[in-house]
Amino acid sequence: MIEFEGAGVVVSAADPEAPGRTVARTILEPFSAVLTEQRVAVIGANGSGKSTLARLVNGLRLATTGRVRTLGLDVARQGAAVRSRVGFVFTDPDAQLVMPTAGEDVGLSLRRSVPDAGERATRTREVLDRFGLAGHVDTPVHALSGGQKQLLALAGVLATEPEVLVCDEPTTLLDLRWRRVVDELLDSLDAQVLLVTHDLAAAERAERVLVVDGGHIIFDGDPLAGVAMYAERMAAP
Amino acid sequence: MSRWSVPLGLYQPGTTPVHRLGAGPKLVVLAVLGVALVAWPRWQVAVGGLAFVVAAALLARLRWRDSARGLVPILVLLAVVAAFQTWQRGWEVAVQVSASLFALVLAGTVLTATTPGDRLVDLLVGGVRPLARLGLKPEVFALAVALMLRTIPALLEVFGEARDAARARGLDRQPRAVLVPTAVRTVARAHAVGDALAARGLGE
Numbered sequence: 272m273i274e275f276e277g278a279g280v281v282v283s284a285a286d287p288e289a290p291g292r293t294v295a296r297t298i299l300e301p302f303s304a305v306l307t308e309q310r311v312a313v314i315g316a317n318g319s320g321k322s323t324l325a326r327l328v329n330g331l332r333l334a335t336t337g338r339v340r341t342l343g344l345d346v347a348r349q350g351a352a353v354r355s356r357v358g359f360v361f362t363d364p365d366a367q368l369v370m371p372t373a374g375e376d377v378g379l380s381l382r383r384s385v386p387d388a389g390e391r392a393t394r395t396r397e398v399l400d401r402f403g404l405a406g407h408v409d410t411p412v413h414a415l416s417g418g419q420k421q422l423l424a425l426a427g428v429l430a431t432e433p434e435v436l437v438c439d440e441p442t443t444l445l446d447l448r449w450r451r452v453v454d455e456l457l458d459s460l461d462a463q464v465l466l467v468t469h470d471l472a473a474a475e476r477a478e479r480v481l482v483v484d485g486g487h488i489i490f491d492g493d494p495l496a497g498v499a500m501y502a503e504r505m506a507a508p
Numbered sequence: 509m510s511r512w513s514v515p516l517g518l519y520q521p522g523t524t525p526v527h528r529l530g531a532g533p534k535l536v537v538l539a540v541l542g543v544a545l546v547a548w549p550r551w552q553v554a555v556g557g558l559a560f561v562v563a564a565a566l567l568a569r570l571r572w573r574d575s576a577r578g579l580v581p582i583l584v585l586l587a588v589v590a591a592f593q594t595w596q597r598g599w600e601v602a603v604q605v606s607a608s609l610f611a612l613v614l615a616g617t618v619l620t621a622t623t624p625g626d627r628l629v630d631l632l633v634g635g636v637r638p639l640a641r642l643g644l645k646p647e648v649f650a651l652a653v654a655l656m657l658r659t660i661p662a663l664l665e666v667f668g669e670a671r672d673a674a675r676a677r678g679l680d681r682q683p684r685a686v687l688v689p690t691a692v693r694t695v696a697r698a699h700a701v702g703d704a705l706a707a708r709g710l711g712e
Contacts, residue, residue, distance in 0.1 A: 331703055351709065359707035365662070366700035369710070370654055372519050375625040379654070380708060382647070388630055409521045413665060428708065 273306040277337030298323045302488045308478035313467045315483035321467045325439050329357040358433035362440040364420035374408035380427045402426040418449025435463045471498050520621045526568035531627040545608040551600045554607035561614045
């Protein structure tokens with residue numbers, strides 16, 4: 272469960288009209304919502320505040336007003352505990368993959384939960400096998416295709432069995448085939464998934480949709496109605 | 509695969525004696541080699557050290573096609589260093605300096621190519637554990653080393669992309685058109701990697 276209580280984000284930014292000075296800029300207007308659904312989608316135009324909202328969930332970005340609680344934990348005060356139970360998948364897997372080879376990267380995720388090196392190696396192979404990357408244990412990360420990299424990034428995150436998974440446009444850089452693979456994988460998860468996406472079909476499959484526009488949550492509710500409203504708004508001149 | 513292959517950071521699986529040797533002994537050999545090359549700055553020692561490392565690399569059956577391409581920029585740099593040293597201090601010093609440097613780079617290549625990164629991280633965590641009393645977190649230290657290994661090919665990729673972008677715009681003769689975007693993207697990438705590490709709960 273994810274709870275936003277008057278959560279908003281204001282940052283100081285350079286004042287374009289007065290060089291050298293800063294002004295307060297609202298990235299996300301304060302809003303409240305309690306997300307209990309298993310599949311929640313967040314849609315909106317580029318720069319609307321979707322990613323900021325997603326990052327509030329695990330404390331990558333802290334709310335400057337209000338409060339965010341994930342799985343009952345205060346994100347601002349118990350950030351490390353939240354992040355140990357919340358997975359996060361980024362748009363660009365290259366930034367997420369830390370180790371030189373696929374097996375080593377999954378192994379890194381497992382270090383905390385599986386201290387024994389031998390057992391960790393076995394678990395790593397099992398995880399890669401589950402994600403269709405069984406033949407890539409020793410493959411250098413940079414030698415994988417974009418789709419394989421995103422699958423590996425997901426494998427690294429899901430290896431720790433998070434209770435909540437936040438995905439920030441995980442299929443934006445993928446072709447149709449890999450998009451389907453990742454979509455099916457996300458749909459099959461038991462964890463609660465908060466999906467930030469430009470893929471309206473994926474948003475329609477969610478149980479609840481938030482539409483973000485200019486830092487405001489302008490819609491919160493039924494996916495079909497939310498997607499229709501967003502599409503209409505984007506079509507307007 | 510990127511055409512920018514690099515000498516360090518890529519594990520090449522195998523069953524050779526060098527692969528089977530533990531990470532600890534290999535790291536000790538690397539340290540002893542480094543100390544020897546610095547403590548006895550003679551060309552004979554440098555050439556002997558280089559011959560030893562080349563023998564180890566042959567024994568490890570490294571994929572030379574990948575490694576050699578990555579070593580080319582270093583060889584070019586060493587050729588410049590050797591020419592300068594020959595001019596300034598004579599051929600003995602040139603051989604000693606360039607052979608020592610190449611031996612150490614090649615030794616690092618052999619170590620990372622024959623040792624899974626996970627084992628190196630385990631070894632480093634164990635090695636720096638006594639320093640935990642001074643406030644150093646062993647896992648964070650090991651993670652920093654692992655990141656460094658991953659960052660080498662990643663930065664070369666960023667450089668290659670910036671160079672291609674400059675070429676596409678007809679700016680391939682302007683170093684600024686390559687260096688500035690490389691620097692900007694490197695910083696952006698560092699931010700992204702920092703976020704990704706935090707999101708995975710690593711280093712906390």
